[in-house]
Amino acid sequence: MPDDDERMKYYRSSGWNLNNIATTDGSVLKVIETDINGVNVPWLYLGQLFATFCWHNEDNYLYSVNYSHLGAPKQWYGIPGADAGAYERVLRDVVPERLREEPDLIYHITTMISPSLLKNNDVPVYQLVQRPGEFIVTFPQAYHGGFSHGVRMLAAGDSRARALAILCLRPLTLAPPFFFLPPHSTTAAKR
Amino acid sequence: MNFATSDWLKFARVSNERYRRFARASVFSHDRLVFKLAQLQLEGTHSLSFGLAGCRALYGEVERMYREERKDRAAAKTEGVLQSVKMPPQSAAMDDAALTYDERRRCLICKHACFFSAAVCECNPSAVACLRHRNELCGCDSTKKCLILWWSESEIKQLVNQLARKVAELQQLAEMAAAAKSAEDDEEGELLSVGGGSASGGGATHSGGAAKQEPTKA
Numbered sequence: 395m396p397d398d399d400e401r402m403k404y405y406r407s408s409g410w411n412l413n414n415i416a417t418t419d420g421s422v423l424k425v426i427e428t429d430i431n432g433v434n435v436p437w438l439y440l441g442q443l444f445a446t447f448c449w450h451n452e453d454n455y456l457y458s459v460n461y462s463h464l465g466a467p468k469q470w471y472g473i474p475g476a477d478a479g480a481y482e483r484v485l486r487d488v489v490p491e492r493l494r495e496e497p498d499l500i501y502h503i504t505t506m507i508s509p510s511l512l513k514n515n516d517v518p519v520y521q522l523v524q525r526p527g528e529f530i531v532t533f534p535q536a537y538h539g540g541f542s543h544g545v546r547m548l549a550a551g552d553s554r555a556r557a558l559a560i561l562c563l564r565p566l567t568l569a570p571p572f573f574f575l576p577p578h579s580t581t582a583a584k585r
Numbered sequence: 586m587n588f589a590t591s592d593w594l595k596f597a598r599v600s601n602e603r604y605r606r607f608a609r610a611s612v613f614s615h616d617r618l619v620f621k622l623a624q625l626q627l628e629g630t631h632s633l634s635f636g637l638a639g640c641r642a643l644y645g646e647v648e649r650m651y652r653e654e655r656k657d658r659a660a661a662k663t664e665g666v667l668q669s670v671k672m673p674p675q676s677a678a679m680d681d682a683a684l685t686y687d688e689r690r691r692c693l694i695c696k697h698a699c700f701f702s703a704a705v706c707e708c709n710p711s712a713v714a715c716l717r718h719r720n721e722l723c724g725c726d727s728t729k730k731c732l733i734l735w736w737s738e739s740e741i742k743q744l745v746n747q748l749a750r751k752v753a754e755l756q757q758l759a760e761m762a763a764a765a766k767s768a769e770d771d772e773e774g775e776l777l778s779v780g781g782g783s784a785s786g787g788g789a790t791h792s793g794g795a796a797k798q799e800p801t802k803a
Contacts, residue, residue, distance in 0.1 A: 412586045419632040422589040425621050428681040430612050436586040453612050454604075455596035456587035475596070498607045534596035 410529070412436040415459055423456075441468065441542030449485075449539040450503040451478065452532065460530045465546025468524045471509045473517060475535030480517045487515070506539055591639030594619075598646055605695040605717075613679065614687045616650060616700035620744070621677040623647045627747050637755040644748045651741045654701050657716035658732065661704065665727035666719070671734045694718035701736045 405411055409418035416423040416434035429435045433453060443466070452458045455475070462468060473481050482500065486493055488507055493499050509519040524530050526546075532538050589597075601615035623643050625633050635643065658669075676683070687698040692715035704719035705712070707729050714722035719730065 415586065415588050418588070420590060422591060422593060422618075422622065422633070423587065424633055425618065425625065426613060426679045428679065428684055433587045433612055452587055453600075454587075454615070455593070455600040456589050457593060458587050460586065498609060501607065501609060534593050535599070 412459065412461055439548045441465070441544075441546045441548065443544045444541050446506055446541040447539055448503050448506040449473075449481065449537050450500070451475070451535050451537050455534040457534060458532045460524070460532075460548060462524050462526045462528055463547045464526045465548075466542060466544025468540060468542050468546060468548065470522050470524060470530060470538060470540040472520045472522075472532065473512070473537040474520075475533055477518050478535045478537055480515075481512065481537050484512055484515045484517055591635045591642065594622075594639065594642040594646065598649075601697075605692075605697050608694065608696050610691060610696040611698070613684060614698035614700050616698065617677055617679060617683065617687065619643060619646045619650070620700065621679055623744055623748050624677055626751055627744075637752070637759050640748065640752050640755055644745070644752050647741075647748055648745050650701065651738075651745045654716070654736075654741060655738055657719070658702065658734075658738065661716065661719055661727070661730075661732060664720075666704070666730045666732055667728060668730075669732035669734055671737060674740075675735045692718055694721050699733075699735075701741065702732055702734045704730055704732055706730045 407414070409415055413436060415421065416426075418424070423434050426434055431437070433456070485500070485505065485507065488511070489499070489505060492505065496502065499505060509521065512519050522530070523543075597615055597618070601611060604611050622633065622635075625631070626635060626640055626643060687700065690699045690703055690713050691697065692699055692703070693712045694714055695718055697715045697717075699713055699715050702716055703713040704716060704722055705714075706723050706725050708723050708725050712722060713733070716732075720727075722730070
């Protein structure tokens with residue numbers, strides 16, 4: 395069908411195709427003429443219920459984009475880039491012994507701190523729920539983390555994107571009724 | 586999956602400094618990226634032409650690198666590093682070969698990819714240090730050390746100067762465009778208050794022409 399041909403042509407060249415976004419017009423990463431995994435080559439992620447991605451910001455404080463193909467929603471928490479320092483101060487308070495063992499812990503993406511614990515310590519935390527067909531864009535230096543509501547598939551630079559929607563992080567109105575217990579966090583466990 | 590617009594540049598600097606503090610290797614050379622982007626700004630208009638704000642950010646970073654190189658090279662010389670080797674003219678391209686090359690010249694201390702220069706010592710031919718960490722490379726005397734220069738000071742300075750001219754040019758263009766715009770607005774305001782039909786057409790053409798003409802002159 396010509397309609398399908400047109401559609402495929404669009405997906406192949408669209409900047410919203412995650413295979414293309416790093417090198418689309420206006421992206422600084424266009425100058426990188428080689429593949430760097432996860433930076434200008436997209437990954438496909440599969441998630442199951444409560445599969446967690448711990449607090450982190452991007453390599454080199456880059457922007458990031460994530461697309462949900464299908465499956466259950468994904469819960470996101472975000473902290474504005476300008477408040478990255480506030481997050482790290484709380485991290486130091488919550489897991490000081492872990493930071494002594496591994497000073498570069500922030501790069502390990504292995505530590506989750508409850509959003510409500512962060513909020514109680516005056517770190518602005520925002521939340522949103524990503525559903526299939528939706529894009530999430532994270533801004534430079536903005537810490538983000540979250541978990542999956544169930545089985546889902548995300549983020550590939552697959553070219554079947556249909557809905558194009560950028561979501562803005564909205565204020566956290568409901569503190570989640572649960573919190574994560576990092577295996578090494580004593581402070582969180584006490585709560 | 587990542588991307589970056591020109592406003593990301595200020596974060597690039599901050600994250601690179603942090604990587605160095607944690608001795609964590611960046612996935613690409615910050616210096617190389619900034620240098621390459623700066624070169625591209627001088628190449629005429631294309632999809633990576635940044636405009637005033639982006640060029641200013643690039644200029645700030647290239648100029649900082651230049652100042653640091655100059656300061657550290659002079660300091661090394663004062664400390665007794667007498668030898669330096671200038672490598673043949675380099676490319677700032679970010680292809681596979683270049684990134685592999687950068688992997689081989691990471692500072693032993695902070696893992697920074699030594700793009701402009703590095704310090705080496707005769708005690709260990711395979712280790713290099715960035716100029717910031719030249720004295721932490723080993724315990725040997727400065728006189729046993731040598732600088733490898735991939736870019737000469739004048740090569741870097743040339744780019745800094747060219748970029749400064751580009752920024753000035755863009756600044757002038759922006760000012761002229763703003764002046765033309767405000768002249769046009771004033772004129773429109775006047776004409777509206779007078780309410781002249783044919784004069785309004787003539788006035789608009791005239792100010793439109795001025796707005797178009799002035800930027801091309803610069």
